[in-house]
Amino acid sequence: xxxxxxxxxxxxxxxxxxxxxxxxxxxxxxxxxxxxxxxxxxxxxxxxxxxxxxxxxxxxxxxxxxxxxxxxxxxxxxxxxxxxxxxxxxxxxxxxxxxxxxxxxxxxxxxxxxxxxxxxxxxxxxxxxxxxxxxxxxxxxxxxxxxxxxxxxxxxxxxxxxxxxxxxxxxxxxxx
Amino acid sequence: xxxxxxxxxxxxxxxxxxxxxxxxxxxxxxxxxxxxxxxxxxxxxxxxxxxxxxxxxxxxxxxxxxxxxxxxxxxxxxxxxxxxxxxxxxxxxxxxxxxxxxxxxxxxxxxxxxxxxxxxxxxxxxxxxxxxxxxxxxxxxxxxxxxxxxxxxxxxxxxxxxxxxxxxxxxxxxxxxxxxxxxxxxxxxxxxxxxxxxxxxxxxxxxxxxxxxxxxxxxxxxxxxxxxxxxxxxxxxxxxxxxxxxxxxxxxxxxxxxxxxxxxxxxxxxxxxxxxxxxxxxxxxxxxxxxxxxxxxxxxxxxxxxxx
Numbered sequence: 060x061x062x063x064x065x066x067x068x069x070x071x072x073x074x075x076x077x078x079x080x081x082x083x084x085x086x087x088x089x090x091x092x093x094x095x096x097x098x099x100x101x102x103x104x105x106x107x108x109x110x111x112x113x114x115x116x117x118x119x120x121x122x123x124x125x126x127x128x129x130x131x132x133x134x135x136x137x138x139x140x141x142x143x144x145x146x147x148x149x150x151x152x153x154x155x156x157x158x159x160x161x162x163x164x165x166x167x168x169x170x171x172x173x174x175x176x177x178x179x180x181x182x183x184x185x186x187x188x189x190x191x192x193x194x195x196x197x198x199x200x201x202x203x204x205x206x207x208x209x210x211x212x213x214x215x216x217x218x219x220x221x222x223x224x225x226x227x228x229x230x231x232x233x234x235x
Numbered sequence: 236x237x238x239x240x241x242x243x244x245x246x247x248x249x250x251x252x253x254x255x256x257x258x259x260x261x262x263x264x265x266x267x268x269x270x271x272x273x274x275x276x277x278x279x280x281x282x283x284x285x286x287x288x289x290x291x292x293x294x295x296x297x298x299x300x301x302x303x304x305x306x307x308x309x310x311x312x313x314x315x316x317x318x319x320x321x322x323x324x325x326x327x328x329x330x331x332x333x334x335x336x337x338x339x340x341x342x343x344x345x346x347x348x349x350x351x352x353x354x355x356x357x358x359x360x361x362x363x364x365x366x367x368x369x370x371x372x373x374x375x376x377x378x379x380x381x382x383x384x385x386x387x388x389x390x391x392x393x394x395x396x397x398x399x400x401x402x403x404x405x406x407x408x409x410x411x412x413x414x415x416x417x418x419x420x421x422x423x424x425x426x427x428x429x430x431x432x433x434x435x436x437x438x439x440x441x442x443x444x445x446x447x448x449x450x451x452x453x454x455x456x457x458x459x460x461x462x463x464x465x466x467x468x469x470x471x472x473x474x475x476x477x478x479x480x481x482x483x484x485x486x487x488x489x490x491x492x493x494x495x496x497x498x499x500x501x502x503x504x505x506x507x508x509x510x511x512x513x514x515x516x517x518x519x520x521x522x523x524x525x526x527x528x529x530x531x532x533x534x535x536x537x538x539x540x541x542x543x
Contacts, residue, residue, distance in 0.1 A: 084291055086369035088299045089376060090306075092497045094416050094439050098371030120251075124258050128265075132283045134370040135411075138276060139265035146259055189270055195439060198371055 071117040285406025374417035397491025
């Protein structure tokens, strides 16, 4: 456990919820009623990964699940699938990060990139198996590439604007 | 102090893990339920959207206007050019307007002569587009009218000119329109003037392909596409667009509705065509009502007439 005061944790949780709602509203603005060939990156997912790898207390898993499920419902995705896959892979990446020695940003970026690719492929695979083919692999891959390339910006924004910084782990996983 | 915290974490960790596993199972369970019993979960989705989106309309609307203002500003640069073009178009439109007015008057006179009863499908409810699908994979918009305005699933949504999509998912004050460009949209159409039947299948592109044409030789790019009303899907005769051929030789629909600016949509009331299920009682009346002898006589003559 970290030694962050609990008010601060709750403030950040509410900031997270507000940002999530704002991002969904931006998505919902009726501006793109024609088919798009250049999809927007999934900034909410980027934010979840970024904060989870820095301050897991700000975004506890139940909160992430609630927000992602809500996004599933709003954005007309098959409910539960995308959020389920994302959360499992997020937990996995968190475990890898905690046990790994390499704390550089580059290593984190590589791990997160692999996570996004994995989410995309598994999501597409399950949709194809269950005959709900509403996503084109081309668009979903472009979105994944966008997600990966924008991740550093999200990290910078979190660092300088939201002041969500990375704690330094020791071997045993404790925070100094 | 630090040790104390550590033990506390260990005490709660299994419980937290259990909750996480449970929640993830719930998520995948929800997906499976959605796959099996789609309508019920979609109803839940309509409820979620219905409670959330209208509450945020106060911020959604100004945000949208600001972005649109910025987009419009870019087009100001081409204002002069546009103005010239519009003037030319207006000139053409004036002559059309004259023709339309004359036709309208003639039409009204003829309808009056015929004592024609207009179809109830010609009435409509108009709604404002408050949100789009929000994802690049689905093409749909959310309207601010719902079941309290009498909207039902499957009704047709049009802009001023052409068909835009079908209602799919109705909340009490919102309803979702699946656009013709969506992957899930399939609509039976007729190509005029050849009268060939076909299906318009959305594929997430700007011009949805027209598939399953009975005889491709009879249709040409430029043909009008209207809904066929087959299988009770949508009322018949709504304008969809014009046929066009893409560079690969595939026939696609150039949609008549202006998808760039979907702001107001009208939803056509359509309670389906009434089915005539009873047989003509006139023909049967001979056995059924022996008392009424007068009534049977014309029936008999009618019977004979039909035998011939």
